[in-house]
Amino acid sequence: MPLAAGCDIAFGFGGALVGAIGVVPMFCAVMPVLHGTKRAGIGRGMASIVISFGFLMVAGGIAWMVIPKCFLTFTVGMVVGYFAMLALLTALALRRS
Known part of the structure; x- marks a missing residue:
């Protein structure tokens, strides 16, 4: 099974897209806290991880x-x-702190 097959590249990019979408709940939990509109809470953070x-x-x-x-x-x-998206979220959080 060669790694450079066309279907492998397409499914690799599809997986990267799905992985990036998987971070969206954490963005939704962290960004309001960074903007100062909501307070940080353990419940909201754990729910986003789940x-x-x-x-x-x-x-x-x-x-x-x-x-x-x-x-x-x-x-x-x-x-x-x-x-990659988790690193972006970390960079955003560190930049605003």
Whole structure:
């Protein structure tokens, strides 16, 4: 299974997009706190992590059922997209503090 196959690249980018979307609940929890419109709370933060984790697990399960041959590529893309957006969120939080 060569890594540079066309379907692998497409599913890798698709996984990166899904991983980036998985960080959106955390953006929704952190950005109002950074703008000063809401106070930080453990409940809101934990709920955003649970929603993010649930979304990524459902997306990974669907990918495993639908594209089993390209699942590894999709998962690597998902992890890369997730960590890239998490690094962006961290940079935004550190810049505003």
